[in-house]
Each structure stands twice: as structure tokens, then as C-alpha cells.
Amino acid sequence: ARTGIPEAVFCDGKTIEHLQVILTEARDRQARLFMTRLAPDTHAALAGTFTLDYCALSQTAIFGGLPDGLPQRDKVALVCAGTSDLPVIEEARRALAFHGIEAPVFADVGVAGLWRLMSVAEDLSRFPVLIAVAGMEGALFSALAGLVPGLVIAVPSPVGYGVSAGGQAALTAALASCAPGVVTVNIGNGFGAAAAARKIIG
Template sequence: MTSERLPPYNPLRFDWERGARTGVHECVFCDGKSAEQIRHILATAQARGAQLLLTRLSAEALEALGGEFELDYCALSRTAILGGLPAAGEPSEDIALVCAGTSDLPVIEEARRTLAFHGIDAPVYADVGVAGLWRLMSVAEELSRFRVLIVVAGMEGALFSAIAGLVPGLVIAVPAPVGYGVSERGSAALNSALASCAPGIVTVNIGNGFGAAAAARKVVAAYHPEISHRVD
């Protein structure tokens, strides 16, 4: 018999002050956590009246919580928000989200909801992969207006270099865990992002939409120190 109960010591040391200290709140990576651990974190946050972002929360884990908490859940990105998203404001003029194909949307949504949780409503430019280069060129002028572009692509990851060669903004490359053969689980896209000869690309780990959004949030804060932190 196995038990999901917490061990007889406190395994959780949540960083409630991270948002005020760094501008990016500590969020809950749920993969690998038991339902009881997630429940304990949510109960603690709820008692504090704090909003909380959860990532990689599976539908099974959500069901195991038994509807005890009011969570804004997105099945596509496997993210949930305790306390709800802030009201949508004007679309950001600093950050845009771009993806090569619809298979990349789970990563895009993780990044988009992370930004929304931090008060940034970033527009999405979807399905502009280089297999139909006209799709990218049709939005290239619009993309050139943004300071930061979070770009998600799988397969060969050619979109990273293509965009970085067209726009003045910083490109944050997120290899998507899609593809097969040599491209399986984003490995080729990761190597493409790291090996790109187009200047102005930085790369996060495969599928790390959250990390890309956190980095973009920090870049924008350098331009706009007045951007408010979400206070727990």
C-alpha cells in the first residue's frame, strides 16, 4: 500500500517574496508532485489570499484535487491559476508570441498564460512556419515592432533563425517537444536554436514556455520599471 500523505517533516518551503524581489513569482511545477502536496500548497496560498500559477498540472492531478479549489484551468497548456487571471488589458507593445505550427500551441499557451498572470497581455502569431514562408513574411512588419519575441518551433527549428534575421527585437527561442526521427522531442530544434548564426537569439530548454515568459517579463521591466508586481 502506498500513501500520498506528506512526510513527517515539512518538504515545502515556498518563496512567497520572490515576486516582490525579482518581478517573477514562484510558480508551482506540478509534474512529480503528489495531489496531497499540491493541495497543501494551494491551501496555504488560499489562506494568504494569494494568486498562484500552476504549470504541468495534468487532468488526472486536477481531478484528484476533487474540486476543492476554484482554479482557472487550461487543458491545452496544463496550467491552472488560483485566484483567476487579471482582467485583460491592452495587448502588449513589447512582447509577442510566435509559433511555427498548431502543434506548438501547448508551449505558446504556457508562455501566454504565464505572461497574463504577471499582467502582460501578449498577442499570438500562430502557424507562421517556414514551410510556407509567405506566412511569416505576411506578419514580418508587425513582428518588427516588438522588443521581445518568444518563438516556439519544433522539427528543424528553422523559424528561430528566420525571425532573428528579420526583426530588431530579442528572440527567445523555445524548442517545441514535437517531431519524430532525428527531430523527436525537440532535440533537433534545440540544436538549431543553439547553433543559429542569426544574432540576437537566446534559448531556453525544450518546451519551457514558462521560462521564456519569465525572461521576457524581466527584459520588459528594464524598459518599464513602473510595471507593477502582483502582490501576494
């Protein structure tokens, strides 16, 4: 579209019929699509008719394949504390790939063990953009932004219970971060973080 972002479809709340119309129309004009919040059985109902690269962990699908040419590298890093955050990490990683950006994942660098975070600090310091995913209390966002010069895009993850149920505690942690230059997207919005990263690295 005119704002430079290829199309994405938010599938939650759409019927199978609606998604078929959208996919048929994309096929007709040879467009690529990135689909988010696509539940496994909705995907199964579409998979007979359309060729979709589906990922059940992140509930995303890519229609029309990745862009041609070599992906951009060394621009964006993906950082999280552990395996509970991987669904959101994967949504971001695949959205970046859809935009032609290849991003490595640093998946075991939570604040509960600051040493691991410190030990990759130098490595992380060469990325201009870092997408950080954290649930619970979201302390990773501030700790990371206090360690590296790149821009930290915080994605609160809906991992937690009690006061952190649904990602609220991590969201306020990201917004209230006293480390300057942390920016935030909605809870679980790996796609939005990828779209912002793509705008930044041009």
C-alpha cells in the same frame, strides 16, 4: 519573491497531497499561483476544493486570478508555425497573462512557407520581445531573428519524431543560430520564456 517573479509550481512528480498543501498555504496568505505540467486527472482531484482556471491544452492552471489593472500590450509577440506548437504557446501566453502582459499569437508562420513569415515581418517588427516556439528542425528561430529587430526568445517544442523526437533538433537549432541575439530556454519551457520576457519589459 525577492527576485520579482510571482510564484510558479512545477506539478509533475508532486502527489495530490503535496499540491493540496501548497494551494492551501497560498490561499491562506492570499497569494496567486501559476501551475505548470498539471495533468488533467490531478487537476480534477483538486478542482473540488480549489478554484483553478485550468487549460487542458497547456496543462497549466492559474490560482487566484489575473493581476488587477490593465495588461501591458504591444510588448511581447508569440510566434509559431502551426497547431502542434500551441500547447507550448499557450503555456507562455497564460504565464504572460498571469504576469499582467497580453500577447498576441501569430500561429501560422512556419519556414516551409517563407511568404507567410515575410508577410507579417513588418507587423512583428514593432515588438521588443518575440517568443518563438518551434519543433522539428527549429528553422523558425533563425529566420525570424534575421527579419525583426526585437529579441527572439526561442522555445524548442517537443514536436517531431526520429532525430527531432523530444525537441532536441529544435534546441540545437536555437543554440547554434547564426542570427545574433537569439536566446533559448529549455524544451517546452513556455513558462520560463514568459518569465524572461517579463524581466525584460520591466
